[in-house]
Amino acid sequence: MRQSISELMDSELGENAAAQVMTAIEADASLKQAWNDYHLIGDAMRANAHVSIDVRGRVSARLKEEPTVLAPRRWHGAQRVRMAGAAALAASVSFAAVVAWQQLARPAHTAVAVNAQAQQQVALLPVSSSNADAYFLAHQELTADQGLVQVSYSRRAAH
């Protein structure tokens, strides 16, 4: 098994063999020590200046206090399509329900009030360009039914 560890860290094992060796290392303290020693030897041969550091014990103690991490499962193939379809359907139903609720809950006079407010906002838009004013003055008879020009002109005239 120790030779398999040596081969694992040199990327010389296939997937199944690698998985078996990993399982064995995790379960056996002496194999775990070999895994560490072999990596330490490589780092020392490459003259890593921090070969004496060893935080394994401290990290392991900290991790014992941590809740076990469980990554969310990934969805694959048909499973993913089914989940996406269900999510889209749920989103559509939710959207329709919200729109329907808004329509039913809105008072009848709200639409009229909103429309009037919008018209007022448009009418109060400032028109400051002198070119625009000249244009509006020249054509005011053609646009007399548009609040925009009338308000603008009357404002300018008041000054």
Next chain:
Amino acid sequence: MSDRDIDQQLVARAQKGEKRAFDLLVAKYQRRLARLLSRFLRDSADIEDVTQEAFVKAYRSLPAFRGESAFYTWLYRIGINTAKNFLSASARRPVVHADFEDEDGESFDLAAQLPDLNTPESALMNKQIIATVNAAVERLPEELRTAISLREMDGLSYDEIAKVMDCPIGTVRSRIFRAREAIATELRPLLDTAKNKRW
């Protein structure tokens, strides 16, 4: 199975709740991460603390790791951020060396040339470990020494080593393993002594 695939397998196991799989990643990367952090931090005790903290943060962030980058790249990024936070909290200026740009830390080979800022104990231990390993390598039979050097120093695959040494690949497997065992046997008393001192 490539090195990155092995890391990914270990991460996948840790993500399923196997904390012991994460221990193997700590054993593999702690020295390389410490070397990276030494570009920011002067004190060896700080380097050790931040290395530990970075691994804990990495463990907490495992659910978010999707394998789009290599594990060590992701880990190094966490390490750098942890070092920066540490420096901000302690209002100290970082030690940033000229080749900081190299994020993966693999090309950093100036450590031996830098001023020795470790504590005397850790500096001595570093020197003793490296000296013991080098002496053990020197004492190996020539065929074992060549095989382990081609692997660890030059990064050759077993197949390439077999071609260089003109021997079957099975022989390469055996030679590299025997070399590691011989070096580990000489190293073990020193590591046990250090462990007893540390704890």
